[in-house]
Amino acid sequence: MHEIYEREVLEKLREIKAKKVLIQTPEGLKREAQILARFLEENGIETIISGDINYGSCDPADREAKQLGCNALIHLGHSYMQLNLEVPTIFIPAFARVDMEKVLKKNLSEIKKLGRKITLVTTVQHIKDLNYVKAFLEREGFNVFLGKGDGRVSFLGQVIGCNFSSAKVDEEVEGILFIGAGYFHPIGVALTTKKPTLAINPYSGDAIWVNEEAERVIRKRWAQITKAYDAKRFGVIISTKKGQLRIGEARRILELLKKHGKEGQLIAMNHISYPALEGFDFDAYVVVACPRVPIDDVENWRKPVLTPKELEILLGLREDYEFDEILGGERRKDEPLGISLKLPKAL
């Protein structure tokens, strides 16, 4: 299996005459990165592996590649996100192998509780199986919608932690079926669609209704908002990760704070974590970066930490809870279900 994609990567690198590449990898693919590096070295390509922890294609190491004199970047594990890349970048999503038929059969009665008109969403790992899942469900009489999503995703029906655009397809949909591991994605789906959401973990075979968990998250978020109520001085955190940098949104937040008699100070960070902020004496923080930081990591913060939309609630500008999505531009076409080479616009 390795052999095939390695040869394809080598071909693409030769196509663009890259002699030196940086390989970037999420935690779980570090050994794959080593194997790929060795293969490329054996074929005359100088390789550097990035040791920095990577969580998504919102954080391509293209600048680092350029700095290190590399002609290309290989981004392992995630699919392409529309960003201005500084070097040619090869995205190699990781696809899981699971027995979807078994998982679907086991949970069919639960899926039926969603209604007949459903939206199907998944993470990149299971994108290759999505048409199979759709066909299976259609045979069972479901009317299955796949959303196109915007430029932050690569495929029909794909969701990422900060973008559920492909989950919002039709007002008449009765429920959402999420295929994938973990809680954060399906909770985001439930929060943004406000529809009954069933999450099926294809590794364990378990099915979980996440709406209650989503309610629990909202209650915790309201507690954060309450905790920040008397805060006067806010650190407004932006990320220097290319796909998380929302400086316009951060300036809007600064304006809102000012208008409401509060102080705001812009803070820029690469990896956002509370310990690095300990030395500041802000009363609370607004994270205008990855929504996962304030929501998933909240237990590690000793100061209240809000998303931009939660700050709007605090300031009385919004009543209903809304998840902080990062939205992208229009998406024109699906990426290939495998390796995808993206050239900088200037090339």
Place this chain on the structure above:
Amino acid sequence: MHEIYEREVLEKLREIKAKKVLIQTPEGLKREAQILARFLEENGIETIISGDINYGSCDPADREAKQLGCNALIHLGHSYMQLNLEVPTIFIPAFARVDMEKVLKKNLSEIKKLGRKITLVTTVQHIKDLNYVKAFLEREGFNVFLGKGDGRVSFLGQVIGCNFSSAKVDEEVEGILFIGAGYFHPIGVALTTKKPTLAINPYSGDAIWVNEEAERVIRKRWAQITKAYDAKRFGVIISTKKGQLRIGEARRILELLKKHGKEGQLIAMNHISYPALEGFDFDAYVVVACPRVPIDDVENWRKPVLTPKELEILLGLREDYEFDEILGGERRKDEPLGISLKLPKAL
């Protein structure tokens, strides 16, 4: 005290017409950074504070400043290091206030044990007091040398954690007097000069002979070398921090490994720490970046970690232990004893 330097900073920013600045700060000056940011904002300058932890002027946030659309960078706490900066940068070293006379009087008999011909070194915090210390010692009959150092330091007699060039001035010097807090700097001084080294901590007033501690460090380093003896596959780590990036040295290490039948793979990281490397299966690492990482942080590594010079010992190319300094180019003149504005070469 703030007021004075703040006005000077504002003036310099107006001089270069900077409307937007990034402020970078070490841990201990985070509140200073907030105060400075507020002052500049009140005077019409948009400020962003970098929340990333900074350990020295080897890691200027000039690229981040550029990325964030800032016209200038303010680097708090450390003096200038000769590097190609991408935006105009104002260095504001932090100077400590201590009663040097009291400290010197208390330890005079200990200092006399160094001999009459001594080299005096310190960290940037106490540079302002260095001439006072020199004059005091000369009145006591010492022949005091101050080394010029190379382009990684800003002042006569200044040492930093990776560069003790100013400590090596005259073969006939009998001993080295280090003024400053902490162990790492004076141990580096002792290891690179191989002379009796007395460290006086001006905050506590304590004096410590560090040569024994330096011997203990060397013994621990030999243990690391021994631990790496059977290692076959080495991760050769370079840093993407501008002033720590020694890619030529890393390539030399890769060549050496190859020549000796071992494998080497280049790894690039911003903040080098073992947990981020856990997923790789290298047998050992060579850190071609800040020497503090393999030496000071070794307890946190579950794999052997060496400096380039330690690898040379392992490969039988070197017999004596030598500290891994990062040397700079020629230094032409001292920086001002305060704020210093550096423009990119292209400007």
